[in-house]
Amino acid sequence: MTITDEALKTVELDQGAVGRLSRMDSLQNQSLAKGLRERESVGLALIQEALRRLDAGTYGICTECGDPIVAERLSVFPESGTCAHCGH
Ligand SMILES: [Zn+2]
Numbered sequence: 001m002t003i004t005d006e007a008l009k010t011v012e013l014d015q016g017a018v019g020r021l022s023r024m025d026s027l028q029n030q031s032l033a034k035g036l037r038e039r040e041s042v043g044l045a046l047i048q049e050a051l052r053r054l055d056a057g058t059y060g061i062c063t064e065c066g067d068p069i070v071a072e073r074l075s076v077f078p079e080s081g082t083c084a085h086c087g088h
Contacts, residue, residue: 046079051083062086 053059060069066084073084 044081046081049081050079 050059053061053063060071060074061067062069062083062085063081065083067083067085069080069083073080
């Protein structure tokens with residue numbers, strides 16, 4: 001009977017640990033989602049900026065050095081206003 005009790009106790013402890021991990025996971029997900037939302041608002045400003053450049057005919061031109069931004073970079077970061085050398 002002692003062995004069974006021990007086994008039950010172990011299972012209970014394991015479940016407790018899993019519960020704590022799950023809570024940590026959800027906390028992490030919350031901060032991840034928060035970070036994502038903050039990034040989204042930054043991204044939106046960049047996209048609006050990119051649309052303005054599109055209107056002005058300067059889209060795809062680095063705002064820092066005036067060099068054309070390579071299409072590869074624009075396909076990954078369409079809102080990017082600078083070339084790979086000048087940052088993002
Ligand atoms: Zn540049």
